[in-house]
Amino acid sequence: MNSALRFLIVSFDGLRPDLVSPDLTPNLCRLRFLGVTLSNHRTVYPSETRSVFPSLVTGATTNQHGMVGNKYVDRSVAPQRYIDTADAVLLRQLDLESGGQLMSAPTLGEILAASGKSLAVLATNTPGTTRLFHHKAEDFGHIRLSGHFREACTPDDVLAEAEARVGPLPPEPPKVEPDTAGQDWITSTFLEVIWPKDRPDVTIFSYGEPDITSHFHGTGAEATRGIIAHCDRQFGRLLDWWEAEGRAAGVQIIAISDHGHITGHTRVSVTDSLRDAGFRPGIAPAADVDVVVVPGQVGALYLADPSDEQIGRLVATITSEPWCGPVFSRAKNETEGVAPGSLGNHLVFADHARAPDVSFSFRADDGVDPFGLLGSTFYDNDRPTGLGVHGGLHPKELAGLGIVAGSAFPAQGSVSTIPSGICDFAPTLLHILGIAPPESMSGRVLHEVLEHGSKLAPNVRSEAFKARLGSFRQVLRRVHVGSATYIEGGTAVG
Known part of the structure; x- marks a missing residue:
């Protein structure tokens, strides 16, 4: 341990690990040569950004940290309310209210902070995602900078210095345009x-691409490949700095992605x-709504009357549809x-108080998309077919990049x-720093890749769970490494 x-x-x-290649991402491949690649690495369910990144910083699954989806229904207040966690100002309000x-x-x-150390955040994701990396940064005087959104930035003097030296915050580009300027700004x-003046103990650095471009152009489209290459070039600047200065200063690099994409067919x-x-659905709680259908690629259904009978009726309805994949309700x-x-x-660790009464993934398969990439699915949004989506239980949605490098x-x-997962990085980092992890962390220390870690192969155990209703059949697959559990994928037919 070295504090x-x-x-x-x-x-x-949103970077699929199978898009990392010498021609497209030479700098990530350079990091692979310098470090250890976690080739059996996964994210959490739902495979949505604002569930996954809270799992990164808490070292815990969604049932522990409570960010049950990009959007959810808050039942802790009357009247109940619909929450979109993309809103950084709303997230601050919710934290203060609670x-x-x-x-x-x-x-x-x-x-x-409790150990006298600092966490800095630089991100080009939505304002809410940027806040969720360190939602209490202003309470500790820590740095949190967005590449686009002032409402997610703190403290003001650091933002002012960054704008004076690097240039003003670039505006968020239209969704159909790859975001290059934001990635350049946070890198510079x-x-x-940030490094020359503050030298944070931990920095979380998040390129918000290729997620957005994949959503609006497709998993392997020219625009998507272009923004992947651009982000890799910016990462190359970080890697050049690390090889010239950062490594000698004791900096360890962890490269990740929060989820992959598959194609909506x-x-x-x-x-x-x-x-x-016969239901009365809506997108937010209201007097004339008996089931809230939370918008998104993960099905999240909240009933006005969440009785066993109504939950059963709801599940019977959706499992009769060809688009319905794996389905979950309270145990x-x-x-x-x-x-x-x-x-x-x-x-699937979706049993938090904020969790929907019925959650489901859209039915996915191993179809090859127009770009030659595996994975396709039904989807529910206003965009045309052939574009990238995520949130569900296809293995390509759950697959994440994982590379670690340093002394x-x-x-x-x-x-x-x-097998490893995004919940493992926080306990591993704390272990290296000699800080005891809280009991809430469900991730494990990655001893097998550490300098003085155990080289004995851990106990790995696989399991499958099945359920059926009429012709509908589903299977959920998980794997255990010691006390840690990872979701491998879920399928449904019928």
Whole structure:
């Protein structure tokens, strides 16, 4: 353990690991040569950005930290309200209203601050995502900078210095245009302002691409490949700095992605299907709404009357549809949900108080998309077919990039095939720094890649859970490494 070490966590939002290649991402490939590749690495369910990044900073699954989706229904107040976590100002308000309980598990920023250490954030994601990396940064005087959104930035004097040296915050580009300016701004700001002046103990650095471009152009489209290459070039600037200066200063690099993308092949309307079945659906709680259909690629259904009978009726309705994939409801026993045909939501760690009454993934398969990439699915949004989506349980949605490099990870150029996940980075980082992780962390320390870690192969155990209703059949697959559990994928037919 070495409390003098520092960490730089660099995220590429929505980057599929199978798009990392010498021609497209030479700098990420350079990092692979310098470090250890986690080749069996996964994210959490739902595979949505504002569930996954809270798992990064809490080292815990969604049932622990409470960010159950990009959007959710808040039932802790009357009247109930619809929450979109993309709104940084709203997230601050919710944290203050709840007495600091926006997230129901301690975060990396809080843990580091309690040990006299600092966490800095630089990100080009939505304002809410940027805040969720360190939602209490202003309470500790820590740095949190957005590449576009002033409302997500703190403190004011650091933002002012960055704008004076690097240039004004670039405006957010239209969704259909790849975001190059934001990635350039945060890279230059770290190299020219944050590191020289502040030298944070931990920095989370998040490129918000290729996620947006994949959503609006496709998983392997020319524009998507172009922004991947651009982000890799910016990362190359960080890597050049690391090799010239950062490594000697004890900086460890962790490169990640929060999820992958698959391709939407058929557009559907969950709301229309429920209305046809006699429900009164809506996108937010209201007197004339008996089921809230939260917008997004992960199905999140909140009933006005969440009785076992109504949950069963809802599950029977959606499992009769060709677009319905794996379905979860509150647990009836160790495996089953209260609704026939469903699995218990605890199996995918979706059993938080904010969780929907019924959650589901759209039915996905291993179809090859027009770009030659595996994975296709039904989807429910207003965009045309053939574009990237994520949130569900296809293995390509759950697959994440994972590369670690630095003095704490000495086996340069090696590959670890032992299953790992995004919840593992925080406990591993704290272990290296000699800080005890809180009990809420469900991730594990990655001993197998550490300098003085155990080289004994850990106990790995796989399992599968099945449920059926009529012709509908679903399977959920998980794998255990010691006490840690990772979701491998879920499928449904019928």
